[in-house]
Amino acid sequence: MTRLLVATTNRDKLREIRALLAGSAVELVSLADLPPAPEPEETGTTFAENARLKALYYAAHSGLLTAAEDSGLAIDALQGEPGVYSARFLRPDATYLERFAEIYRRLALAPGAPRSARFVCALAVADGDRIVFETSGVVEGEIATAPSGTAGFGYDPIFHYPSFGATLAEVGQEQKLAIAHRGVAFRALAEWLKSSSPAAG
Numbered sequence: 394m395t396r397l398l399v400a401t402t403n404r405d406k407l408r409e410i411r412a413l414l415a416g417s418a419v420e421l422v423s424l425a426d427l428p429p430a431p432e433p434e435e436t437g438t439t440f441a442e443n444a445r446l447k448a449l450y451y452a453a454h455s456g457l458l459t460a461a462e463d464s465g466l467a468i469d470a471l472q473g474e475p476g477v478y479s480a481r482f483l484r485p486d487a488t489y490l491e492r493f494a495e496i497y498r499r500l501a502l503a504p505g506a507p508r509s510a511r512f513v514c515a516l517a518v519a520d521g522d523r524i525v526f527e528t529s530g531v532v533e534g535e536i537a538t539a540p541s542g543t544a545g546f547g548y549d550p551i552f553h554y555p556s557f558g559a560t561l562a563e564v565g566q567e568q569k570l571a572i573a574h575r576g577v578a579f580r581a582l583a584e585w586l587k588s589s590s591p592a593a594g
Contacts (some may be wrong), residue, residue: 397586398422400451400461405546409570413579417586422457430454440464440477440515441529448519460582464514464574466548468536470506471499479548493540493551500536508535512552512561514574516582526585530577534561545569 397419399410407423414421424430433450437443440463447461465479475482475492482492500508511533518526532554540550542562549562554572561569570576 394418394420395586396420396422396457398424398427398451398455398457398459400424400447400459406462406575409566409575410579412566413570413576414583414586417583419586422455424451427455435463435477437463437477440513441517441527443477444515444517445519445524445527448517448524449522452519452521458518458520460516460518462514462516462575462578464512466510466512466552468496468500468508468510470503470508470536471496489547489550490540492548496536496551497539510534510536510552512548512574514578516578518582518585526582526589528578528581528585530574530579530581532572532574532577 395418399407399421401407401410402424411421430451433447435443435446437446443463444461447463448459451461452459463477465476467473467476483495500506511531514530516528517524534552534554537551537553537560540560542550542560544565545560545562549569550560552561553559554561556572557564557568561573
């Protein structure tokens, strides 16, 4: 069975990814299962560039087929911010409550601006020094009038999905992953794994 390294240290993301790849014929390995390695500097200007960078870095480090994703929230009224800096918005150690407060502060400066936003997930798979699969997922929504819900993580409490009439932190994981950016991307990866024969690590 192929060993697939999922290059993340985020336990919440890993829980979602394990659920999405549950039916795939791969043995999932996380960064926590490997000797520690310095994190690569995410120098890309797009989610796709950062996903490729991380996939190639961790594939070289581990010798395993490696899936890496880069994802975040893009808010139209903030010219796409926080974007690729979503995980480091304000500062790397900022809490999400601090990040929410800053987002609402900035939105208050443009009261007439649309509150449209989207979650984006870019996913890349590296085998050695080659990118062998890429995909992406996007979910469109809007910034909620106030944070709400405790079921999600990250920016989920401020991302209102109109079809649900709720934020992504107000719905269960199964309902969220049915439409969410990471769900779209990793279901595409699951299909690729079923239809191809990636080299075993």
